[in-house]
Amino acid sequence: MTYLQLVYLHLATVLPAFLIGTWLLLNRKGTPHHRLLGKVYMVLMLTTAVTALFIPALLGPRLWNHFGFIHLFSLLTIYTVPTAYLAARRHDVATHRSSMIWLYIGGLVIAGAFAFGPGRLLNRWLFA
Numbered sequence: 001m002t003y004l005q006l007v008y009l010h011l012a013t014v015l016p017a018f019l020i021g022t023w024l025l026l027n028r029k030g031t032p033h034h035r036l037l038g039k040v041y042m043v044l045m046l047t048t049a050v051t052a053l054f055i056p057a058l059l060g061p062r063l064w065n066h067f068g069f070i071h072l073f074s075l076l077t078i079y080t081v082p083t084a085y086l087a088a089r090r091h092d093v094a095t096h097r098s099s100m101i102w103l104y105i106g107g108l109v110i111a112g113a114f115a116f117g118p119g120r121l122l123n124r125w126l127f128a
Helices: 003-026 032-054 069-089 093-115 121-127
Strands: none
Touching: 003 032, 003 093, 032 069, 032 093, 069 093
8 A cells, every 4th residue: 555545544544533523522432323433433543543653654763764753653543442341241241431521632733733743644735
């Protein structure tokens, strides 16, 4: 896949994940609708994270000439999604809640803010 194809795939998963994640955080928990959308959200977030690992960092310091600091949010996501899922399965609401909040804030809000930073592709697309 080319760089742009990976970016498009990444955007195709992260945009609905952001919308679904926002809806899940703002609405009633524990309903069948919440559980179904939660599973969709988790799959989207994992797909987003894995896709991001294949997109090379073009700005800032890089590890192995590929990974940048923003890739740490992919690792956060890959760890947090199974943690949250397993917590929900064992009815550990506190762990599930905190994991999902960390996932949303770290994996979507903070990583998304970095993605719009100066010199980044999204910044150029939207503000140039």
